Amino acid sequence: MRSLNLGILAAATIALAACSTPQQATQATESEKTPMNSHIMNALEGAPEWVTGDCSIYLSKIGRSEKLCAAGAMGGSRNIALMKQNSAQRARLELANMMQSKIKGMIRDYQRSVTGGEQFGTAADDEQFSESTSKSIVDTTLSGTQVIATWASQTGELWSLVVLDTQSFMDALGKMQQLDSRVRDYVVKNAEKAFENLDSEIAKERGEIPTAPAAQ
Secondary structure, eight states: OHHHHHHHHHHHHHHHHHHHHHHHHHHHHHHHHSOTTHHHHTTTTTOOHHHHSOHHHHHHHTTOOOOEEEEEEEOSOSOHHHHHHHHHHHHHHHHHHHHHHHHHHHHHHHHHHHHTSTTTTOSTTHHHHHHHHHHHHHHHHGGGOEEEEEEEOTTSOEEEEEEEOHHHHHHHHHTOTTSOHHHHHHHHHHHHHHHTTHHHHHHHHTTOSOOOOOOO
């Protein structure tokens, strides 16, 4: 009788183990399906359009006239004032980098036009002139930027939207008396066209807008 009871107990133990193993495996599988950094994937859930895409589209929808915009973020701090300051500064830096690239291109075009094209670049200071002049213009005109919106993500990042109106840019540029008047006039004349898609380029740099595939 005792042997029979032990046999029944052993069979019941095996059956219980057989029943519990799939459930435990299922639970393990379900936990594996949820990565530890899943909160990062959802960090931008509910973010405004200026955070996740082309900020100029957002500006046009709310009736803003600014042509130039960029967004910056900062996280990992409980100091709200510091996060506001640094996120805005990062947005301005992003905007400045793209603006400087555009302005350098305009200055190079101007230099080519006055040197006959093929002579551009032969002088040692050509590139230095483009670099220093474009930086000077950006540093001066960025004083006209404004933070018009902020947004906090679920993971504690604070985003800031910085804008600069093209007209404000040209007004500031016109006051730069130390700048060669011919260069200033050329940049002012071409600023509207050069900057009209700058915000889209910034979004592409941030990986938010896929670039068009190259033609086959």
